[in-house]
Amino acid sequence: MFLKRYYFGIFTKIVFLSSRKSSLRTIEQHFDIIDEAISDNGFRLEVEYHPEFGFPTVISIDYAVNVEDDEVAYYLSNLQ
Numbered sequence: 001m002f003l004k005r006y007y008f009g010i011f012t013k014i015v016f017l018s019s020r021k022s023s024l025r026t027i028e029q030h031f032d033i034i035d036e037a038i039s040d041n042g043f044r045l046e047v048e049y050h051p052e053f054g055f056p057t058v059i060s061i062d063y064a065v066n067v068e069d070d071e072v073a074y075y076l077s078n079l080q
Helices: 025-038
Strands: 001-007 010-016 044-049 056-062 071-075
Touching: 025 044, 025 056
Parallel strands: none
Antiparallel strands: 001 010, 044 056, 056 071
């Protein structure tokens, strides 16, 4: 699993994560990430949802307008 990092919409780097199941988040935990981003009043939150099942497939968060490397993105696919 990996995260793609973007800065102002421009791809900057890929961060690889452990592929062990213990390090993976549940769908509910991803909804919690969305709720926290809304509560924290971040600069930008973009979420795409699966058209049939309604779970998030892309979560992109920019926490502050003029701060570099504070962005994070989650891509969910091949869920079982």
